[in-house]
Amino acid sequence: MYDVVIIGAGVVGGLTAYTLAKYDLKVCILEKENDVAMGSTKANSAIVHAGFDAAPGSLKAQLNVRGAKMMKSLCQALGVKYRQNGSLVVGFDEDDRKVITSLLERGKRNGVEQLQVIDKQQLQQLEPNLSDNALCALWAPTGAIVCPYELTIASIGNAMDHGAELKCNFAVNSITEAEDGYLVASETEQLRSRFVINCAGVYSDEIAKLAGDSSFDIHPRKGEYILLDKECGSLVSHTIFRVPSKMGKGILITPTVDGNLLLGPTSVDIPDKSNKNTSEAGFAEIIAKSRESLPSVPLGKAITSFCGLRSVGSTGDFIITSPKKGFVNAAGIESPGLSASPAIAEYIIDMLEKQGLVLTAKSDYIPTRPPMHTFREASLEEKNKIIRKNPAYGKIICRCEGITEGEILDAIHCNPQARDLDGIKRRTRAQMGRCQGGFCGPSIMELLARELGIPYESVTKSGGASVLTVGKTKGGQQV
Amino acid sequence: MRDLVIIGGGPAGMSAAIAAYESGVRDILILERDEHLGGILQQCIHNGFGLHKFGEELTGPEYAWKYEKTIRQLGLEVKQNTMVLDLSEDKVITATNQDDGVFQLQARAVILAMGCRERSKGALNIAGSRPAGIYSAGTAQKLINMKGYLPGRNVVILGSGDIGLIMARRMTLEGAKVHAVCELMPYSGGLARNIEQCLHDFDIPLKLSHTVVEIHGKDRVEGVTVAQVDENRKPIWETREYIPCDTLLLSVGLIPENELSKTAGVDLCSATNGAVVDQDRQTSVAGVFACGNVLHVHDLVDFVSQEAEIAGHAAAEYLGGSQAGSLKIPIRTDGKIRYTVPQIITAKKDVTVYFRVSNVYQNVKITVSDADKVLLSKKKRKVAPGEMETVTITGEQLENATELTFTLEVM
Numbered sequence: 001m002y003d004v005v006i007i008g009a010g011v012v013g014g015l016t017a018y019t020l021a022k023y024d025l026k027v028c029i030l031e032k033e034n035d036v037a038m039g040s041t042k043a044n045s046a047i048v049h050a051g052f053d054a055a056p057g058s059l060k061a062q063l064n065v066r067g068a069k070m071m072k073s074l075c076q077a078l079g080v081k082y083r084q085n086g087s088l089v090v091g092f093d094e095d096d097r098k099v100i101t102s103l104l105e106r107g108k109r110n111g112v113e114q115l116q117v118i119d120k121q122q123l124q125q126l127e128p129n130l131s132d133n134a135l136c137a138l139w140a141p142t143g144a145i146v147c148p149y150e151l152t153i154a155s156i157g158n159a160m161d162h163g164a165e166l167k168c169n170f171a172v173n174s175i176t177e178a179e180d181g182y183l184v185a186s187e188t189e190q191l192r193s194r195f196v197i198n199c200a201g202v203y204s205d206e207i208a209k210l211a212g213d214s215s216f217d218i219h220p221r222k223g224e225y226i227l228l229d230k231e232c233g234s235l236v237s238h239t240i241f242r243v244p245s246k247m248g249k250g251i252l253i254t255p256t257v258d259g260n261l262l263l264g265p266t267s268v269d270i271p272d273k274s275n276k277n278t279s280e281a282g283f284a285e286i287i288a289k290s291r292e293s294l295p296s297v298p299l300g301k302a303i304t305s306f307c308g309l310r311s312v313g314s315t316g317d318f319i320i321t322s323p324k325k326g327f328v329n330a331a332g333i334e335s336p337g338l339s340a341s342p343a344i345a346e347y348i349i350d351m352l353e354k355q356g357l358v359l360t361a362k363s364d365y366i367p368t369r370p371p372m373h374t375f376r377e378a379s380l381e382e383k384n385k386i387i388r389k390n391p392a393y394g395k396i397i398c399r400c401e402g403i404t405e406g407e408i409l410d411a412i413h414c415n416p417q418a419r420d421l422d423g424i425k426r427r428t429r430a431q432m433g434r435c436q437g438g439f440c441g442p443s444i445m446e447l448l449a450r451e452l453g454i455p456y457e458s459v460t461k462s463g464g465a466s467v468l469t470v471g472k473t474k475g476g477q478q479v
Numbered sequence: 480m481r482d483l484v485i486i487g488g489g490p491a492g493m494s495a496a497i498a499a500y501e502s503g504v505r506d507i508l509i510l511e512r513d514e515h516l517g518g519i520l521q522q523c524i525h526n527g528f529g530l531h532k533f534g535e536e537l538t539g540p541e542y543a544w545k546y547e548k549t550i551r552q553l554g555l556e557v558k559q560n561t562m563v564l565d566l567s568e569d570k571v572i573t574a575t576n577q578d579d580g581v582f583q584l585q586a587r588a589v590i591l592a593m594g595c596r597e598r599s600k601g602a603l604n605i606a607g608s609r610p611a612g613i614y615s616a617g618t619a620q621k622l623i624n625m626k627g628y629l630p631g632r633n634v635v636i637l638g639s640g641d642i643g644l645i646m647a648r649r650m651t652l653e654g655a656k657v658h659a660v661c662e663l664m665p666y667s668g669g670l671a672r673n674i675e676q677c678l679h680d681f682d683i684p685l686k687l688s689h690t691v692v693e694i695h696g697k698d699r700v701e702g703v704t705v706a707q708v709d710e711n712r713k714p715i716w717e718t719r720e721y722i723p724c725d726t727l728l729l730s731v732g733l734i735p736e737n738e739l740s741k742t743a744g745v746d747l748c749s750a751t752n753g754a755v756v757d758q759d760r761q762t763s764v765a766g767v768f769a770c771g772n773v774l775h776v777h778d779l780v781d782f783v784s785q786e787a788e789i790a791g792h793a794a795a796e797y798l799g800g801s802q803a804g805s806l807k808i809p810i811r812t813d814g815k816i817r818y819t820v821p822q823i824i825t826a827k828k829d830v831t832v833y834f835r836v837s838n839v840y841q842n843v844k845i846t847v848s849d850a851d852k853v854l855l856s857k858k859k860r861k862v863a864p865g866e867m868e869t870v871t872i873t874g875e876q877l878e879n880a881t882e883l884t885f886t887l888e889v890m
Contacts, residue, residue: 195520226604274697279606304601306609384580391577396562399512434734436599438615442622456628461611465698468611469628470725473653 002026003357005184005193007172007207009014009036009416011152011338012330013199015345018078018155022367024360028191029156029164030184032171032203034463035423036156036348036416037149040337042426043225043276043308045252046148047239047263049336050087050140052107052118053249059318061110064336067343071146074342078154079371080147081257087143087239088127090293091136099243100138107140114141120388129235131295143239147257148338149370149392149426153416158369160415162362165221168419169369169463172200175210181326184212195352198330202273202311204319204331213323218331220309221248223265224282229301240293248310249335251289253297258429261406263290263297265308276307303434310334318346322351372427376463398440400433408444412451421445422462441468480585481505482798484572486563486739487592489518489793491771493546494784495590498791500553504798508584509550509557510574515551516542516557519617520780522624525645527672542780566743568764588766588794591740591754592787595772597642598732607693612700616642616730620649620831629653632724635703636660636692639674641778641865643730648677650728654725657681658722661689661705663712666839668732668865670778691727691785700725733776743767750818751775758821758830759793760786765802768794775820775833778867782833786820808880815840815887817864824883828874834885836862844888847872849880862887 004020006013009031017233031038048071054060075082091100100117102414107115114137123130123137160166167189176183200207205218224342233255242250247267254262266282281303290297313319313332318340322328328351331346353359371377375386375393386406387394393406411418411427418424421431424444431437431444445459445468460466483504485492488511496507515521520528530536533545550557558576565573570589575581579729597615600853612631614622619630620642632655636643639662647657660678664690667674678685686705692714693704705719735753737745745754746763752763753774760770771783808824810832817837824830832847839861844854847870854876863867872883 001686080549112679276609277607278604280692283604283606293560302601302604303599334494380581383575387575387577387580394575394577394580396575397562399562402562402564406818434599435596436601438597438599438618441614441618442626446626460698462698466611467699469622469630470632471629473623473627473629475627 001181002028002193004028004193004195004197004352005030005182005191006197006199007184008039008201008204009156009166009388010039010041010199010201011037011098011148011341012333012344013197014152014155014159015341016197016199016330017159017164019345020348020361021159021164024362027159027164028193029159029166030170030172031166031168034168034460035418035426036166037152037237037426038462039146040118040308040311040333041152043280043306044148044223044335044338045254045262046145047087047252047259047339048082048144048146049252049339050107050115050143051110051112051336051339052103052138052140053244054110056106056109060336060340063318063340063343063347065111065347067340070342071144071339075146075151077368078151078158079369079374080151080154081373082146083257084142084144085238085255086139087142087245088123089138089241090123090130090134090204091243092133092292093135096243097136100136100369103138108234112140112142115139127236127238127240129294129296130240131293134293143259144307145239145254146338153376154369154372157415158367161369166416172210175207176185189195195326195328195355195357196347197330198350199330201333202309204311204329208323208329208331211327213327213329215321215323215397216319216331216382217314218311219311220270221334222268222270222307222309223307224274224278224286224307225262225264225285226286226299226302226305228261228263228298229303230259232261232298232301234259235294235297242289242293251286253290253294260303265392269312273309276309278305278307282307304436318344320351322355322458326353330353372410375404376402397443398428400435401429403428403430405447408447409451412448419448420460420462420466421448421468424448435455480587481508482586483588483590483794484584484586485507485509485590485592486566486572487511487518487594487773488513488516488557488559488773489592489594489771490520490543490546490780490783491594491773491787492518492590492592493543493550493806494787495553495592495770495791495794497549497553498545498788499764499795500555502792502795504795509555510561510563510572511557511559512561512562516547516559521619522617523645524624525649528780531779532784546784556682563739566739568744570766588768588798590790590794591762591773592770592771593736593739593773595733595735595776597729598734600729603729603731605691608696610694610696610698610700612696613694614726614728616640616646616728619646619728623649623653629655631655631724632698633658633724634721634726634728635691635705635724636661636728636730638730638732639669639685640730640732641669641673643728644669644673644677646728646730647683648681651681651683655726657683658724659684659705661686661691661858663690663708664688666863670865692719694727700727703727733772735773735776737773740773741767745769746820748818751820755822756820757823757825758828759796759826760790760821761793761797766797775818778865780862782867808849808877808883810883812884813884813886816845816885819885824877827877829871830877831869831871833867833869835867836864836887839863840887840889842890844890845870846888848884848885848886854880854883
């Protein structure tokens with residue numbers, strides 16, 4: 001019997017687990033994929049929004065502003081990369097200027113600090129590479145960038161270090177009320193829990209329906225991105241937005257915490273929740289819109305492109321509700337969901353407490369976690385100390401990002417454990433550089449096979465049927 | 480302080496080391512990131528190496544062994560599993576391995592021999608999903624030849640670079656079915672002999688002016704959509720064709736790995752993506768030399784060895800106290816000729832200039848001139864971007880030269 005079962009190991013589920021970890025509770029996180037952070041958390045703009053965009057009085061506005069304020073110290077505690085780079089909403093004509101003025105007012109009402117409208121000259125000083133056609137901007141110095149999957153991995157890692165369980169490849173297909181709580185089941189396994197939290201992203205309406213709640217729907221809205229080489233990461237220092245429209249915040253240009261430049265997202269409503277395909281039309285739109293803001297954007301330096309899905313809720317606001325005692329939805333967590341996520345976790349736990357969850361502080365609770373990139377950022381002397389203790393840190397596996405065998409082994413053995421190639425990538429950055437795993441992929445597969453005790457041909461890219469090889473070669477079979 | 484440090488123990492690094500030794504350098508250190516010497520040759524188990532250099536057809540490992548044996552016999556110092564992390568302009572090298580940890584050393588001369596990497600799929604922005612089963616051709620080669628595992632059974636190859644052609648044959652021999660090799664350009668970037676021996680001999684269709692426009696499949700590749708492209712290389716919608724497959728191999732170009740050259744402040748050439756060098760393969764940083772695929776991508780390892788010998792001998796001369804002259808004769812190209820190596824001449828001696836053309840041309844005259852004066856010209860029945868060309872200019876011809884221009888005329 002669990003006290004709390006969390007369905008969905010995205011950033012909301014992860015931070016909820018992290019926040020619960022300080023109490024004496026039996027917690028289990030269920031995830032249908034082979035790893036955490038596999039849904040919207042994996043592919044979004046990685047922005048901590050200042051909070052001027054959401055309608056005053058909405059849950060989005062309230063939780064965004066609060067979450068953004070919590071984010072810096074949270075990332076520090078969890079050793080997650082975070083940078084307060086500030087954001088600019090750039091206007092190109094008088095209509096844009098009107099929108100920017102109204103965003104300023106809205107931001108003030110939402111409680112966003114330090115907001116100001118700046119003119120062309122100030123804008124060019126802040127961002128000399130921006131188009132000459134940019135007239136003005138809303139400057140939000142509190143805007144920031146963060147690594148969303150790292151945040152999720154670290155928060156779930158901390159929760160697991162405090163006893164929480166993570167069950168991957170657990171696709172919930174039934175939720176039934178039982179004595180003292182709920183029975184939550186997949187095709188092969190069944191759990192009992194007093195409380196259930198639905199953090200299932202684009203699938204959260206389906207999970208709610210399993211529990212008998214049909215009060216809302218989620219539809220997926222696709223966003224495509226192009227990621228450029230680190231050489232381009234300093235072309236802009238702020239996150240550059242266009243003025244927002246009904247479909248979202250438009251194509252933005254932002255540095256990432258890892259030093260790359262990110263362009264996107266597009267915004268297209270689609271019917272299929274599993275469709276994460278990029279498209280030629282998407283590339284064309286990203287390229288055209290990025291050039292409007294940043295004419296010199298070097299698209300030849302693209303190292304990858306990807307697509308994520310926003311969970312757009314039918315109410316227009318976050319849907320954080322409790323349709324029945326002991327069951328809480330955290331649904332419709334589209335932008336500014338990442339920014340709000342620490343506050344969403346707090347809000348959920350507050351709801352649980354009001355419904356009778358007893359929160360007794362753990363005596364041995366540690367809120368921090370050593371950063372995943374400790375070795376990379378160590379000094380020469382510190383590195384040598386570490387290598388003397390464990391020579392695996394002296395062996396570079398990923399040459400483009402300079403990632404060592406020691407760091408890859410950590411990713412396989414630390415909570416939550418990486419079990420596939422993409423999992424290694426998100427934890428260590430190995431395969432994320434210029435060659436995109438061309439050189440190191442086969443070697444990382446070897447480490448995964450060895451450490452997990454599985455055959456080489458069972459190693460996958462991202463779980464399920466995503467096998468990387470189909471068997472031994474003719475010569476290999478004889479060995 | 481070390482006299483000569485060579486970064487990279489592939490064919491270029493090994494050949495440069497031996498040449499430097501022959502020219503009298505005794506304090507030589509080779510830093511190799513892999514477990515073994517030989518670089519990419521280790522996984523090139525097909526034959527065809529060494530025809531020019533040794534007059535015989537060797538496999539990659541056999542070719543590499545000829546050099547490694549000499550290096551072992553000479554007792555040259557090699558640090559394997561050692562990755563160079565940084566090279567400064569004053570030739571301080573920072574490297575790491577399991578035994579020494581992260582260490583620094585000062586070199587008097589450095590030879591850059593880091594080789595190249597394959598262009599990745601990200602650079603192509605192909606629409607569709609991102610399933611398992613998409614590999615660069617060299618990665619597939621490593622999986623099959625080094626690890627002993629087959630990446631897939633039904634294959635489409637995008638790009639007709641030499642590694643792609645070699646892998647079309649290799650996968651066929653391993654029992655996979657290669658459905659097509661698609662090439663964006665109206666001609667192949669690979670060697671003519673590879674098209675014959677790797678595609679034609681196995682009835683593998685080469686689709687020129689074709690590209691992959693979409694990748695399908697959720698977990699693993701399930702198929703690709705290919706389409707013909709027009710003269711502007713834009714896909715023609717009506718020609719779309721779905722090919723079921725579980726693997727997409729990419730052979731879409733090689734990029735010299737010049738990250739360390741950049742940290743050392745070496746001037747790079749935008750046409751080669753390698754260093755700008757003189758006839759001695761000395762870069763813009765005195766005492767730093769470059770050779771092999773890190774300098775420009777070669778078709779044949781034989782030419783890599785040849786070039787590395789030049790760099791090795793020159794590094795020895797540099798260590799002996801000789802300095803690059805004040806002479807500077809730049810070499811210009813006309814666009815039809817894409818690049819030359821060297822890009823600059825600093826001594827009046829016989830120089831063999833390597834160059835590549837930017838398109839397929841028939842019946843051409845290549846002319847080297849100094850201002851209005853024609854120094855030499857050469858006729859060729861056919862030139863192609865996939866085959867490197869050479870001309871040799873004598874010291875005499877350079878006597879009063881100020882600036883050389885390479886032009887190509889279609890007759």
